[in-house]
Amino acid sequence: MPEYKGVLTTEDRLLAKTWDRIYIKLVGTDGESQRKALSRGSYPESVFKVKVDHNNSIGKLVLIELEKKTGLLPPQDSWFPAKVELKSPEGETFHFPIHRWITDDEVHQFREATACLVFDDSHPLASQSRTEELKQRKKQYRWSIYAEGIPHCMKIDFFHGLPDEVQFSYTKQAEFGFTAIQGLIELKLDGLAARKEKWTSIDAIGKVFRHKQTALSEYVQQNWKKDSLFGYQFLNGVNPMVIRRCSVLPENFQVTDQMVFLRGGRSLTKEMQSGNIFLCDYKLLDGLKANKVNGKQQYLMAPLVLLHKTPEDQLMPIAIQLKQEPSEDNPIFFPTDSEYDWLLAKMFVRSADFQDHQLNSHLLRTHLLAEVFSVSLLGNLPMVHPLYKLLVPHTRYTLQINALARNLLISESGIFNTITSSGxxxxxxxxxxxxxxxTYTSLCIRDDIKERGLESVPDFYYREDGFQMWDIINRFVQGVLGYYYKEDSDVQRDTELQTWVLGIFVHGFLSRPESGMPQKLNTVAELVKFVTMVIFTGSSQHAAVNNGQFEYGSWMPNTPTTLQRPPPTSKGTADESSLLETLPDVNATVNGMAVMYLLSKQSSDFVPLGHYPEEYFSERVPHQHMQLFKGELGLLSSKIEARNLGLIIPYTFLDPALLENSVAI
Structure with a gap:
């Protein structure tokens, strides 16, 4: 009888092995094998042979069936198989990627690894398997509305309801507890978590700012009052998404030449014409009722900030208005005002920036969008689809981290509602x-920077590194997808691809045509750009707005999570006492530090961008492009590291060596 020789590999991870009985069945174009029991106990590699009851082989293998049966004594044992490799009697090798937990005793089908578009999947068995897989996926990955007017999420009761394939590893689960308590313990601040009194001095804040410090966090503590650091953060801090070039002042921001001092002696009008004036407008926060913290009313402003690029190429603040509507009790503050007037105005801006950063730049534009990309992918594309194979590593842990965030961070009883003014x-x-x-434009970094008029701003490392990251990802995506989509018509007739894209438009952008988000894709070029945006958002953009949170935010006066006194209505009244009374209480401060620490903490099973430990592709061309991708990222990492040696504040947030493949934290 013809015989197929196989190797079953179990993932090298904690608790991946099983002592349950494993059964395998082979299905080919010309028949199928009998169900065969493998040796009890699945070691990292199990070699086996499968005979078929035919005089000839069963042809080209289409799929395998795996089944795990519990022994006489429960409980059932979880198992994480990685892949199966089989060699036919004719000497041809077939690969079957699995890379998921199997926890039940059901029969699970896995397709041969060769990627296949839906219109090329012509064999009846293959087509039927594809249809059945998608039917099951649509049941598992359903949509839910967490809140009206925001991107939809996956429908689950709690993260334990997630399919096994997208849950944290045991290692990640053991390390990660998404609670402020864990962060407080690691920062050795748990004794301050219940103290609701105000800070008595800046020095008192400094006494708790001792643990887990970095060179950058220490620099921020020492320089947080300086205008140069204040301006620098709009470009290279954790929220480089608000600043834009200003060619005409907003009507509600009535700054004149006589009000501001510009280095170089030129007028405000001429400096705007020369592209040297920039605006940060937090109108997103206007008119909102601020939260209560410790039972006390907090304050949330919607400031406007005017900045000037000096002849020395520094970005310096020249005017701040704390509320949107101009009035006598809404003064415009300038660097020439008293020390505490100006410092207090900047603190209100930094607090507003915290709210915009956490909810808009970070939560919405990376976490929630990455979930939309993931749910639409996992619910609409089968494992054999090349786009599934390309993107599934970029969905790792995203659904669970977001489920945790909804339940423990932004829920009614979540930490965000207990320590921030925007709760x-x-x-x-x-x-x-x-x-x-x-908008779609704002998610594509080259388009976004152009739209904001920031192409020529010097020392803008988010832009410099982000452009290079985008281009490297784009070349990688072009290389892989160009192998499968030879012509534009291939894109147009790929119904599974179009369903994925439409799902993102409907559930992520709520069917808003004005967003510019594609409802369908018509060309290979459009597909490559769209997929580049998806990978960039979940890896690079998330890192840019996430990885520096603790370094810039742990020194609370630089990033207050809330402010508990209203902004000054006139000048000359602020002093150190009023500044301290405005800052958040002790417990809000240390809980904020703990959350930012946890959100920035890298796990031990971190997978860097460009590393693909789980093999989904079997073809040579995708693997070649993966190696090129990894190599280009390595070169960029070395280039960034060399540049940073000459910087007072190294910019590391887009160093490929520090970027994760997915939104996993």
Whole structure:
């Protein structure tokens, strides 16, 4: 009888092995094998042979069936097989990627690894398997509305309801507890978590700012009052998404030449014409009712900030208005005002930036969008689809981290509602406003930088590194997808691909045509750009707005999570006492530090961008492009590291060596 020789590999991870009985069945174009029991106990590699009851082979293998049966004594044993490789009697090798937990005793089918578009999947067995897989996936990956007016999420009760294939590894689960308590313990601040009193001095804040410090966090503590650091953060801090070039002042920001001092002696009008004036407008926060923290009313401003690029190429603030509507009790503050007037104005801006950053730039534009990309992918594309194989590593842990965030971070009883001024009813309104104004252009870094007029701003490392990251990802995507989509017509007739794209438009952008988000793709070029955006958003963009949170935010006066006194209505009244009374209480401060620490903490099973430990592709060409991709990322990492040696503040947030493949934290 013809005989197929096989190797079954179990994933090299904690608790991946099983002692249950494993059965395998082979299905080919010309028949199928008998169900065969493999040796009890699945070691990293199990070699086996499968005979078929035919005089000839069963042809080209289409799929395998795996089944795990519990022994006489429960409980059932979880198992994480990685792949199966089989050699036919004719000497041809077939690969079957699995890379998921199997926890039940059901029969699971896995397709041969050769990627195949839906219109090329002509064999009846293959077509039937594809249809059945998608039917099951659509049951598992369903949509839910967490709150009206924001991107939809996956429908689950809690993260334990997630399919096994997308849950944390045991290693990640053991390390990660998404609670402020864990962060407080690791930062050795748990004794301060219940203290609701105000800070008595800046020095008192400094006494708790001792643990887990980095060179950058220490620099921020020492320089947080300086205008140069204040301006620098709009470009290279954790929220480089608000600043834009200003060619005409907004009507509600009535700054004149006589009000501002510009280095170089030129007028405000001429400096705007020369492209040297920039605006940060936090109108997203306007008119919202601020939260209560410790039972006390907090304050949430919607400031406007005017910045000037000096002849020395520094970005310096020259005017701040803390509320949108000009009035006598809404003064415009300038660097020439008293020390505490100006410092207090900057603190209100930094607090507003925290709210915009966390809810808009971070939560909405990376976490929630990455979930939309993932649910639409996992629910609409089978494992054999090349786009599934390309993108599934970029969905790793995203669904569970978001489920945890919804339950423990932004829920009614979540930490965000206990320590921030934008908690409570303001949170949902900010997300709704941000969603209604989100565009496809703003997710594509080259288009976004051009639209904001920031192409020529010097020392803009987010832009410099981001452009290079985008281009490297783009070349990689072009190389892989160009192998499968030879012509534009291939894109147009790929119904599974079009369903994925439409799902993102409907559930992520709420069917808003004005967003510019494609409802369908017509060309290979459009597909490559779209997929580049998806990978960039979940890896590079998330890292840019996530990885520096603790370094810039752990020194609370630089990034107050809330402010508990209203902004000054006149000048000359601020002093150190009023500044301290405005800052958040002790417990809000240390809980904020703990959350930012946890959100920035890298797990031990971190997978860097460009590393693909789970093999989904079997063809030579995708593997070649993966190696090229990894190599280009390595070169960029070396280039960034060399540049940073000459910088006072190294910019590391887009160093490929520090980027994760997915939104996993």
């Amino acid at each position: 409570g009813e303001a949170l949902q309104k900010i997300l709704q406003r941000a969603t209604s104004s989100m």
